[in-house]
Structure formats: C-alpha cells, structure tokens
Amino acid sequence: xxxxxxxxxxxxxxxxxxxxxxxxxxxxxxxxxxxxxxxxxxxxxxxxxxxxxxxxxxxxxxxxxxxxxxxxxxxxxxxxxxxxxxxxxxxxxxxxxxxxxxxxxxxxxxxxxxxxxxxxxxxxxxxxxxxxxxxxxxxxxxxxxxxxxxxxxxxxxxxxxxxxxxxxxxxxxxxxxxxxxxxxxxxxxxxxxxxxxxxxxxxxxxxxxxxxxxxxxxxxxx
Amino acid sequence: xxxxxxxxxxxxxxxxxxxxxxxxxxxxxxxxxxxxxxxxxxxxxxxxxxxxxxxxxxxxxxxxxxxxxxxxxxxxxxxxxxxxxxxxxxxxxxxxxxxxxxxxxxxxxxxxxxxxxxxxxxxxxxxxxxxxxxxxxxxxxxxxxxxxxxxxxxxxxxxxxxxxxxxxxxxxxxxxxxxxxxxxxxxxxxxxxxxxxxxxxxxxxxxxxxxxxxxxxxxx
Numbered sequence: 261x262x263x264x265x266x267x268x269x270x271x272x273x274x275x276x277x278x279x280x281x282x283x284x285x286x287x288x289x290x291x292x293x294x295x296x297x298x299x300x301x302x303x304x305x306x307x308x309x310x311x312x313x314x315x316x317x318x319x320x321x322x323x324x325x326x327x328x329x330x331x332x333x334x335x336x337x338x339x340x341x342x343x344x345x346x347x348x349x350x351x352x353x354x355x356x357x358x359x360x361x362x363x364x365x366x367x368x369x370x371x372x373x374x375x376x377x378x379x380x381x382x383x384x385x386x387x388x389x390x391x392x393x394x395x396x397x398x399x400x401x402x403x404x405x406x407x408x409x410x411x412x413x414x415x416x417x418x419x420x421x422x423x424x425x426x427x428x429x430x431x432x433x434x435x436x437x438x439x440x441x442x443x444x445x446x447x448x449x450x451x452x453x454x455x456x457x458x459x460x461x462x463x464x465x466x467x468x469x470x471x472x473x474x475x476x477x478x479x480x481x482x
Numbered sequence: 483x484x485x486x487x488x489x490x491x492x493x494x495x496x497x498x499x500x501x502x503x504x505x506x507x508x509x510x511x512x513x514x515x516x517x518x519x520x521x522x523x524x525x526x527x528x529x530x531x532x533x534x535x536x537x538x539x540x541x542x543x544x545x546x547x548x549x550x551x552x553x554x555x556x557x558x559x560x561x562x563x564x565x566x567x568x569x570x571x572x573x574x575x576x577x578x579x580x581x582x583x584x585x586x587x588x589x590x591x592x593x594x595x596x597x598x599x600x601x602x603x604x605x606x607x608x609x610x611x612x613x614x615x616x617x618x619x620x621x622x623x624x625x626x627x628x629x630x631x632x633x634x635x636x637x638x639x640x641x642x643x644x645x646x647x648x649x650x651x652x653x654x655x656x657x658x659x660x661x662x663x664x665x666x667x668x669x670x671x672x673x674x675x676x677x678x679x680x681x682x683x684x685x686x687x688x689x690x691x692x693x694x695x696x697x698x699x700x701x702x
Contacts, residue, residue, distance in 0.1 A: 408624065408625075408628055409625070409628075412608065412621045412624070412625065415612070415617065415621075416608065416611045416612050416621070417611045417612065417613065418611045422607060422608070422611055425603070425604050425607050426604050426607070426608060426625065428600065428604075429597050429600040429601040429604050429629060429632070430628060430629060430632055432593075432597045432600075432632070432636075433597075433632050433635040433636055433639065433640060436593070436640055436643065436644065437639070437640075437643055440643045440644060456642060456643050457643055460635070460639050460642075460643055463635075463639075464635060467631055467635075468628075468631065468632075471627070471628055471631045472628060475545075475624040475627060475628055478545050478620055478623075478624055479620055479621055479624050482616060482617045482620045482621070
C-alpha cells in the first residue's frame with residue numbers, strides 16, 4: 261500500500277472506532293463544556309477586554325484539547341491493539357493518520373465550544389475571518405506539538421499528569437502567538453496587526469509537525 | 483596532574499572575575515550598584531541554554547547510535563543546565579526587583595527562562611516515569627530534541643510578538659559599543675568564559691563518574 265492510502269486507512273480506522281465508542285467523544289465534549297462554563301460563570305456578565313477574552317479562550321481550549329489529545333495512543337494501549345498497528349502500518353502513516361484524526365477531533369470540539377464561548381461571554385465586534393484563521397492555525401500547532409508526547413505518555417508509567425507536564429512547555433510559544441493573534445481579532449483589528457502572529461503560528465506548526473514526524477519513527481519502534 | 487591544574491586555573495579565573503566584578507565601577511550608571519549582577523546573571527543564562535543545546539546534541543547522537551553513554555551524557559548536561567537555569571532565574575528575578583520594580587513581571591525573557599525551567603522539569607519527569615532503560619533513553623532523547631526546537635521561538639520570535647523590557651542589544655548588536663565600556667566588556671567576557679569553563683569542568687568530571695558507572699553495570 262502506498263503511504264497516502266495507508267494514512268487514509270489509519271484515519272478511517274480511527275474514525276470508525278471513535279464512532280463505535282461514542283461516549284469517548286461525548287465525554288470530551290462535556291469536559292470542554294465544563295471548562296467554558298467555569299470560565300464564563302466565574303466572570304459573570306459584563307464586557308471583558310480583548311486581552312482577557314483571548315487568554316481565557318486559549319486556556320479553555322488548551323485544557324479541553326489535552327483531555328482528547330492524550331487519549332489518541334492511550335486507547336491503543338488499553339485495547340492492546342498497539343502491536344497489531346506496529347506490524348501492519350509504517351510509522352509515518354501511523355503518525356499522520358493519528359495527526360489528521362486529532363485535528364478532526366479538535367475541529368469537532370471547537371464547533372461546539374466556540375459558539376458557546378461567544379454566546380456565554382457576550383463576545384462582539386470581532387474580526388471573524390482573522391479569528392478563524394488564527395483558530396485553524398492554532399489548532400494545527402496544538403496537534404503538531406502534542407502528538408509525539410501523546411505517543412510517549414501511552415508507554416510511560418504515570419500517564420495522566422505526565423501528558424500536561426510534557427505538552428505545556430512545548431505548546432507555550434504556540435499559546436503566546438495564538439493569544440496575541442486572537443487578542444487582535446477580538447479587538448477587531450485588521451491584517452496589519454495579525455501578520456506577525458500568523459507568520460509565527462505557521463512556522464511553529466511547520467517546525468513542530470516536521471520535527472515530531474521524524475522523531476516519531478524512533479519512539480514508535482522501541 | 484591535569485585535573486589539579488584545571489582546578490586551580492578555574493579557581494583563579496573565577497576568583498579574579500568575582501574580584502573585578504566588585505572592584506571596578508558599576509557597569510550601568512543609571513541603575514547603579516545593582517547592575518553588577520549583570521556579570522553573573524547573563525553567563526548563567528548563557529550556560530543554561532548551552533547545556534540544553536548539548537543535551538539536544540547528545541540526544542540526536544543517541545538516536546542514531548543507540549549508545550547508553552550518550553544518553554547518560556545528555557542527562558548529565560541537563561542536570562548541570564537545570565542548576566544554571568535556576569541560578570539565572572533567581573538572579574534575574576532579584577535584578578528585576580531593582581531595575582523594573584517587581585520580582586516577576588512576565589516579561590518575555592522571564593517567560594522564556596521559566597519555560598526553559600519547565601522543559602528541564604518535564605525532561606526529568608519523563609525520565610522518572612519510564613523504567614525500561616532503552617525506552618527511557620529514546621523517549622527522553624526525542625523529547626529533548628522536540629523541546630529544543632521551541633528554543634528559537636522563545637528567544638527570537640516571542641519578544642517580537644509581545645513587548646519586552648529586557649535589553650537585547652547590550653552585548654551583541656550595533657549599540658553595544660555605546661552601552662558597555664571597554665573594561666565592562668573585558669570583565670563580562672572573562673566571566674562568560676569562566677562560567678562556560680566551569681560548566682565544561684563539571685561536565686567532564688560528571689561524565690567520568692557516569693560512564694565508569696555504566697561500565698561497571700554492564701560488567702555485572
């Protein structure tokens with residue numbers, strides 16, 4: 261099988277197994293809901309500054325997504341399918357299959373969380389195209405920066421807390437760029453103010469994606 | 483003989499740096515005496531980054547050669563880096579109190595040194611939670627390389643996206659000639675060399691012990 265076909269079949273397998281165990285993604289959604297709720301409830305109704313809004317937005321998204329991202333390899337370990345996967349597919353197609361699946365999972369999560377965030381926190385007067393651009397690039401970086409850590413955590417002994425500890429220092433530059441970008445978008449600024457964060461986000465996602473995909477070969481075979 | 487010579491050389495070099503750092507006039511007249519910390523803070527931060535660079539380098543070599551000694555060296559360099567990172571964070575925080583008004587301001591430079599500290603902690607947490615030797619070596623090597631990829635972003639990109647109080651052109655850059663007098667530059671570079679030498683000596687001594695330990699373990 262070619263690399264593309266193999267990656268596609270890994271992605272299909274992931275989607276199918278996720279649909280079979282729907283409670284997994286339902287739990288993830290509920291977890292995200294709780295984080296948005298806690299943030300909006302504790303802040304109350306009132307107009308918040310763009311800086312505070314964007315900080316809370318990414319904090320919410322970070323915690324909601326870590327709950328989902330850390331599971332991607334853990335569930336293989338739980339169902340004892342990791343060995344079969346190692347025999348059947350090449351490391352790079354496993355990596356990119358998981359990568360694409362995680363990306364879809366996060367987009368699905370955002371589809372629910374973002375409208376709720378806007379609704380509950382009375383967000384208005386934003387530059388929507390720029391916001392969506394930052395969101396998509398930020399999500400790409402989020403997945404690029406965490407897939408490798410997720411694969412390592414699945415094989416380590418203390419799984420739960422370790423993922424956040426490993427992922428946070430790697431994701432910190434991404435969160436800084438994404439917060440700067442969404443802050444400008446929430447303030448309704450145009451392209452001028454967005455250019456630097458957008459460039460930084462693109463390069464982060466490219467560097468982390470390439471780096472992780474190379475390093476993944478080594479850790480997958482141990 | 484060699485070790486003894488090196489020890490005395492290091493002792494006199496660092497001693498001279500410390501004496502000159504306090505005897506000469508303060509490097510920055512505006513912030514006065516507190517600016518002497520410059521001679522110790524900047525070299526600590528430099529060694530912190532250098533040690534992590536060495537860890538990443540040994541990690542890359544470990545991934546290609548699978549030699550346990552390289553893994554031990556990577557971990558050793560990270561241990562030394564962690565010490566210098568803590569020193570740089572503390573000295574920077576003290577200096578920030580007197581130069582900027584508060585111990586902690588979340589300036590981009592403070593953020594990046596704190597994240598470097600978190601990277602070191604994460605590296606050792608990962609090592610602690612994998613007990614199988616080869617797996618631990620491979621995982622921590624992969625993590626060190628991935629974490630090292632974020633360093634350019636922290637050093638060069640973050641200060642451009644968020645505003646900073648930290649001077650960036652004092653040592654290298656066009657305006658450096660105006661900012662630092664010739665004497666200050668001499669002491670500073672001597673201190674930089676001294677700290678790097680200190681790191682190198684600690685690393686060499688540590689490497690002897692760990693590599694000897696590895697040999698003993700494989701003999702058993």
